[in-house]
Amino acid sequence: MYATERQAHITRHLAERGRVSVVVLADDLGVTTETIRRDLDALEHQGLLRRVHGGAVPARAGSVSEPSIAERMTVNSDAKRAIAHRALDVITDGYRGAVVFDAGSTVGAVAAGIGERIAATGARLDVVTHAVPVAHTLSLLPDIGLTVLGGQVRGLTAAAVGPSTLSALATLRPDLAFVGTNGVSAEFGLSTPDPAEAAVKTAIVRSARRVVALADRAKFGVESFVRFADLDEIDILVTDAAPDRPLAAALAAAGVEVWLA
The missing domain is CATH 1.10.10.10 (Winged helix-like DNA-binding domain superfamily/Winged helix DNA-binding domain)
Incomplete structure (x- = not known):
């Protein structure tokens, strides 16, 4: 060639x-x-x-570059839907618990599918989110309790950030969290471009008893500006492709389950 x-x-x-x-x-x-x-x-x-x-x-990508939520929804959309479908397997028959939804297009795909999952499993959920699009999606479901956290809403991600958001999360101990990320690497863990967004993600990760991170293959090896979680702080990584050897080894060493969509 x-x-x-x-x-x-x-x-x-x-x-x-x-x-x-x-x-x-x-x-x-x-x-x-x-x-x-x-x-x-x-x-x-x-x-x-x-x-x-x-x-x-x-060429335009950098550690502080960040596409809008509208742009993200058009990138790797099939992979994100598949990841969301696989991630919902964590909601088992008769599941009862409190669930936090982070911001992001893949997390939004999980929110879009959770009504069907509730119907299939008989789950009963109390749901918390700081993401406006996710809150809108969940508000249309009759069978969940929904709490929306306040704060200053970032236009780029349509998610609340800042002291009031962090203060509210500090009072919570949810059973499960679905968390999005801009990058996941063996050396740097999970990262995102914006410090305020990273602070909220860190608070979510540290509050939850079980953390499910969602990342399509394009996020592998990416190191954005701010780390919000080490690999050993997440329990499950749901993705659409097997990680390469260095990342797979790091995930295994950190005790992370890798679920393939």
């Missing part, structure tokens, strides 16, 4: 997945990792991507 063909493959997969891995690309294309690194260097020189540890991300 010529360099131009390889590089076209790389840019196509980058557009689809939001990140590419040197090791995965080398396996896919049957070439050495050194060849892939040279291709990535060439594409970075053209301004088509940005090199990061182990691979590359789109």
